[in-house]
Amino acid sequence: MKYLLSSAIILLCLAISKFIMHLLDASFPAPLLAMVLLLTLLLLGIVKEHQLAPCASPILNVMPIFFIPAGVGFIEHLGLIKSHWPFLTAVILLVPLSSLILVASLVGYFKGRANND
Amino acid sequence: MTNLTTSINPSLWWLTVPFIIILFIALRAVNLKINQSILKSLTNPVFLSIGIIALLLVNLKLPYSQFASHSQLLSWLLEPAIVALALPLYQQFMHVRKNLLLIVATCSIGIVNATLVAFVLSILFAVPSQLSASVAALSVTTPITLLVTDSLGGISSLAAAMVIFIGLLGALFGFILLKLVKIYNFEAQGIAIGTACHAIGTAAAIAEHPKIGAFSSVAMALSALLTAVIVPLLYPILVNTLL
Numbered sequence: 001m002k003y004l005l006s007s008a009i010i011l012l013c014l015a016i017s018k019f020i021m022h023l024l025d026a027s028f029p030a031p032l033l034a035m036v037l038l039l040t041l042l043l044l045g046i047v048k049e050h051q052l053a054p055c056a057s058p059i060l061n062v063m064p065i066f067f068i069p070a071g072v073g074f075i076e077h078l079g080l081i082k083s084h085w086p087f088l089t090a091v092i093l094l095v096p097l098s099s100l101i102l103v104a105s106l107v108g109y110f111k112g113r114a115n116n117d
Numbered sequence: 118m119t120n121l122t123t124s125i126n127p128s129l130w131w132l133t134v135p136f137i138i139i140l141f142i143a144l145r146a147v148n149l150k151i152n153q154s155i156l157k158s159l160t161n162p163v164f165l166s167i168g169i170i171a172l173l174l175v176n177l178k179l180p181y182s183q184f185a186s187h188s189q190l191l192s193w194l195l196e197p198a199i200v201a202l203a204l205p206l207y208q209q210f211m212h213v214r215k216n217l218l219l220i221v222a223t224c225s226i227g228i229v230n231a232t233l234v235a236f237v238l239s240i241l242f243a244v245p246s247q248l249s250a251s252v253a254a255l256s257v258t259t260p261i262t263l264l265v266t267d268s269l270g271g272i273s274s275l276a277a278a279m280v281i282f283i284g285l286l287g288a289l290f291g292f293i294l295l296k297l298v299k300i301y302n303f304e305a306q307g308i309a310i311g312t313a314c315h316a317i318g319t320a321a322a323i324a325e326h327p328k329i330g331a332f333s334s335v336a337m338a339l340s341a342l343l344t345a346v347i348v349p350l351l352y353p354i355l356v357n358t359l360l
Contacts, residue, residue: 010200029264031199032345038203039210039342049207056201059194064163065141066195067259069188071167071281073274075174076181080248081275087242088279091252094238095231096283096313099256100291103227103336104300104309110219115301 006055009047013038133187141166154324158288161317163259164281199260206342209335220308220332224339227312228347231256236355246356251275253352255283257344258315258337265348280315287314288321307332312340 017034041047074081081088144162151157174184185192213220232253239249250271254262259277266276291310300306303326310318311333319337323330 007197010197013203014197014200028349029268029345031196032261032264034200035203035206036342036345038200039206042203042207043210049204052201052204056204059198059201060205063195063198063201063260065138066191066198067263067277068137068141068163068166068170069185069192070195070263070274071163071259071277072170072174072184073181074272074278075171077272077275078175080272084242084244084248087238087244087248088252090238090242091235091255092279092282092286095234095252095255096287096291097294098234099227099231099313100287100294100309101298102230103223103312104295104298104302104305106223106226107219107305107308108300108302111302111304113300113302113305115303 002051002054006052009038009041009052010034010055010059013041130183130187133184134190137166137170137188137191140169154321155289157324158285158317158321161281161285164285164317167278167281195260195263199264202260202338202341205334206338209338212331213335216304220335220339221343223308224312224336225343225347227309228256228340228344229351231313232348232351232355236352236359240359247271248275249356250352252279254344254348255280256313256315257340261341261344265344268349269352281317284314284317287318291318291321292325303328304332308336311336311338315340 013034014031017030017037021028021030021033038047038052042049042052141162144160144165148157148160148162151160170184173179174181210217235252235255236249239252247270250269251266251273253269253271254265255276257265257280259280262276262280263273266273287310291314292306295301295306295309300309306325307322307329310322310329314321315337319330319333322333
């Protein structure tokens with residue numbers, strides 16, 4: 001019963017979000033809207049953590065398996081990758097480098113840079 | 118020779134899903150046995166699973182379309198799994214209510230920076246718009262990247278592979294870089310790693326120090342939500358104003 005309720009909550013949020021996105025004809029991904037909807041329900045106390053956990057915890061535990069097929073799809077674009085590898089390398093290096101330094105410096109500005117253990 | 122697929126019995130394609138599951142579970146079991154931080158990052162089971170399957174498909178000349186259609190069950194389950202992400206997000210929310218404003222603000226700035234840097238690079242390198250859209254949402258966990266990139270008209274699988282590379286780089290060199298710029302504060306290190314290097318970086322942060330790991334988990338969870346909201350709004354504005 002607890003598994004049924006937990007999966008029903010997740011699927012209902014997904015169905016409502018898909019319906020809303022269908023009505024609005026917008027390109028925002030429905031699963032993300034469903035995630036925000038479910039988070040709102042949790043914060044408002046309408047859905048309780050223990051009602052959601054029976055299905056949510058195991059599905060999150062094996063979640064990486066679900067995006068392996070999509071990840072493999074890059075082999076369809078090997079030509080594009082070969083011809084733009086300098087750009088892709090620059091993005092892989094500069095995006096995390098700049099974000100790491102910027103975010104850490106900002107938090108460090110407010111909280112101090114020293115070890116606070 | 119040109120089409121090896123004809124020599125492979127089509128009835129064997131049903132093995133696709135069991136193969137992915139067994140491969141991932143085996144690689145994860147190996148990864149869990151490794152204690153050394155650098156080796157643990159390099160043997161990331163998602164990274165290795167994608168790499169091994171890609172090598173198999175390319176070398177055996179098996180069509181990706183067949184592989185994708187026979188692994189559709191797994192791709193379908195990604196949607197409810199993304200909805201379930203609300204649970205860890207809620208749990209992290211409860212832990213950091215006191216510092217929520219600072220974390221939300223810095224995560225948002227980090228996400229805007231990542232999209233902006235990638236966009237400026239795509240202008241400098243004059244790449245096609247499809248490639249530019251593919252690198253707009255890289256500062257976030259893979260499932261969210263897949264969805265957001267898809268909605269922007271980019272190549273989601275390329276974005277997913279790049280996100281994993283970024284996570285690995287963060288796990289391997291993130292803390293060295295932060296110490297080089299003299300930032301030792303656990304909160305600053307954790308929030309930066311969680312925002313820029315998502316799950317793989319967070320795993321390294323947990324190994325570095327539990328407190329850094331806790332902040333990194335919070336930043337990663339919030340980044341998932343903030344990226345989903347910010348990037349689909351920001352990217353069209355950048356395209357309209359800078360192109």
